[in-house]
Structure formats: C-alpha cells, structure tokens
Amino acid sequence: MRSAIYHGREDIRVEEYPEPETGPNDVKIDVSACGICGSDLHEYAAGPISIPDDEPHPVTGETLPLPMGHEFAGRVTEVGSNVSEIAVGDKVAANPVIWCGECRYCLEGEYGLCESNGFVGLSGWGGGFSEYTTVDRRQAVPIPESVPLEYGPLVEPFSVGLYAIRNSEFSPGDSVAVFGTGPIGLTVVQLANAAGAGPIYAVEPRDFRREIAAESGADVTLDPTAESALDVINADTNGGVDVAFEVAGASRLSTIRSPQRERAAR
Ligand SMILES: [Zn+2]
Ligand SMILES: [Zn+2]
Incomplete structure (x- = not known):
C-alpha cells in the first residue's frame, strides 16, 4: 500500500509500505481523510522533534522512517478476534494517543500525561497518511453514520477545545x-x-x-x-x-x- 513516510527533516516520501496486520485487539481502518497537524509541519520543517530518531520510542519500539498522520478517520475493514464493540463497515476516528499503561499517570487514568506518551503517526504503530492503518480497539472512536468521513479528522483537534471548555x-x-x-x-x-x-x-x-x-x-x-x-x-x-x-x-x-x-x- 502507499504511505507518506517521514525520513527526516524536509524529507517525507510517498512510497510502498507493508499493509498492517490486524492483531487480536486491533481495528483496521481504510483511511478516508487525515488532517495535517501543526506538529506535522514542525516535524517536517524542524524535526525530528517527537518522532523517535536514534532511540526507539519506549512503547512502540520504533524509529524513523515512520508513517505520519495522526488526525484521521475512515471505515473499518477488519477487526481483531477480541473486538466485539466495533464492526466491519463502521465509521471511526482515531484517538492517536499512545500510552504505556504502567507509569503513575497511566495508573491514575491520566494516560494523556503518560511519561512515555506518543502518537500514532509520529511515534510508530502506523499513521493516517496511509491507505490502511490499524489502531488498538480503545483508540477507535465511533462516529455517527450521518457525519461525513472528511469531518472525522477534526475529532482530535476539537477534543482539545472541548477539554478546555469542560475544564x-x-x-x-x-x-x-x-x-x-x-x-x-x-x-x-x-x-x-x-x-x-x-x-x-x-x-x-x-x-x-x-x-x-x-x-x-x-x-x-x-x-x-x-x-x-x-x-x-x-x-x-x-x-x-x-x-x-x-x-x-x-x-x-x-x-x-x-x-x-x-x-x-x-
Ligand atoms: Zn495534532
Ligand atoms: Zn504511562
């Protein structure tokens, strides 16, 4: 499949990348749309910043070259054997946050503050600038059938604004x-x-x-x-x-x- 791969500063290439396999807890997404975040621009112009370079990311174990894109949505094409809450054909947006599940913040449920946190599309585990990508079942956020898929990438940035208002x-x-x-x-x-x-x-x-x-x-x-x-x-x-x-x-x-x-x- 085709994917936009980050190789380094000012070096993003659209090239062949292996199609991801769907693990037992995964949801495979046929990506319809993916936003270009401000942090993607920073990575392109001045990176690597949070994209792992010499040291592998502590959770994903990956280093560049890596697929980019973390604000994305699409239709589910496959679900892992443990996944029952999401079905093939569903529309989902991705919650791209990666967390370790072991540090103090993760144990307190504040996984957004995880000491080893990362993002799908920056730290490994695929990305939305790809024809297909997988996410963990907990990262697949269902969106109503009435919402056009091209609005899906806005779920991630809007959740930032919503969090600000709720807090x-x-x-x-x-x-x-x-x-x-x-x-x-x-x-x-x-x-x-x-x-x-x-x-x-x-x-x-x-x-x-x-x-x-x-x-x-x-x-x-x-x-x-x-x-x-x-x-x-x-x-x-x-x-x-x-x-x-x-x-x-x-x-x-x-x-x-x-x-x-x-x-x-x-
Ligand atoms: Zn972003
Ligand atoms: Zn953690």
Whole structure:
C-alpha cells in the first residue's frame, strides 16, 4: 500500500509500505481523510522533534522512517478476534494517543500525561497518511453514520477545545474571550458558541483568522495590534468576561503592539 513516510527533516516520501496486520485487539481502518497537524509541519520543517530518531520510542519500539498522520478517520475493514464493540463497515476516528499503561499517570487514568506518551503517526504503530492503518480497539472512536468521513479528522483537534471548555468554569450564557484563533482557538469559539455562550470575543492579529472566527460564532473580533482588546472587552462587559481562554501559545504576544501598553510605558 502507499504511505507518506517521514525520513527526516524536509524529507517525507510517498512510497510502498507493508499493509498492517490486524492483531487480536486491533481495528483496521481504510483511511478516508487525515488532517495535517501543526506538529506535522514542525516535524517536517524542524524535526525530528517527537518522532523517535536514534532511540526507539519506549512503547512502540520504533524509529524513523515512520508513517505520519495522526488526525484521521475512515471505515473499518477488519477487526481483531477480541473486538466485539466495533464492526466491519463502521465509521471511526482515531484517538492517536499512545500510552504505556504502567507509569503513575497511566495508573491514575491520566494516560494523556503518560511519561512515555506518543502518537500514532509520529511515534510508530502506523499513521493516517496511509491507505490502511490499524489502531488498538480503545483508540477507535465511533462516529455517527450521518457525519461525513472528511469531518472525522477534526475529532482530535476539537477534543482539545472541548477539554478546555469542560475544564473551565464556563456555563451557558457566560461571556467568553478567546485569545488566539488558530485551528484550536477556532474550535473553542465554535464549541463555546454551540454550548450557549453569551457574547464571544475573539482576539487575533491575523485578518483571515478573525474572519473565520466571525464565521465560527465570535460576536466581536478584535485585532490586538490595532487596538487594546482588553480596553474594548472591559468596557463592553463592565469589567471583563466570565471565562477567558488563552489559545495563542505564543511568546510573541509581548511584541504585539498594544496602545494600552504603549501608554503605560510612556
Ligand atoms: Zn495534532
Ligand atoms: Zn504511562
């Protein structure tokens, strides 16, 4: 089968790769769509970062060259002998997280914090930039027949936004500010909107992202390089929003021109 294989920085090749065998706990997926994550771009441009290079990954035991792609969905074509909850023909998205099952965090059920964690499509065990790949039964997330398969890759990034909202003190009707509307920030905007947020303020320096934020349900979009977003939000909400999400993850924020900061510096 064909697969996009990571060989090293700026070296991804579409080539023949052995079709995976379905183990007793596995689900084999005919991949329909796979997203290109920001971390894939980082691996391509500046990697290997989390792709195992000299040392094999502690759980998968694999090193590069490795298939990439961790945000994917498709139809199940085969299930292992122990798998009864998922059937051939089902639509599934992948939960790509790999965990050891033995460290303190895994034992506490916090496998996302696993000390040896990895990802299908980065650390071994196949990947979504392939015609077929297998995942463990626990990593196959059923998606309803009514949801088009090309939306499946969004399950992984949306789960990040959903986790943020569920872990915040958000309740329906609350006013919300989202700082940074890259792909993950946009999921927060859409999910807050779907969850019944009051006014949603999206703060984002890039024009095209502010436009998508507005399409995604932001009521007010603010360019922090043109005006003080905090002044606008504070005035508008009588002192601040109920819940704010920092989704920029950029240290460059401090270099973004802020009229307020410039006034303070004078
Ligand atoms: Zn990702
Ligand atoms: Zn672990």
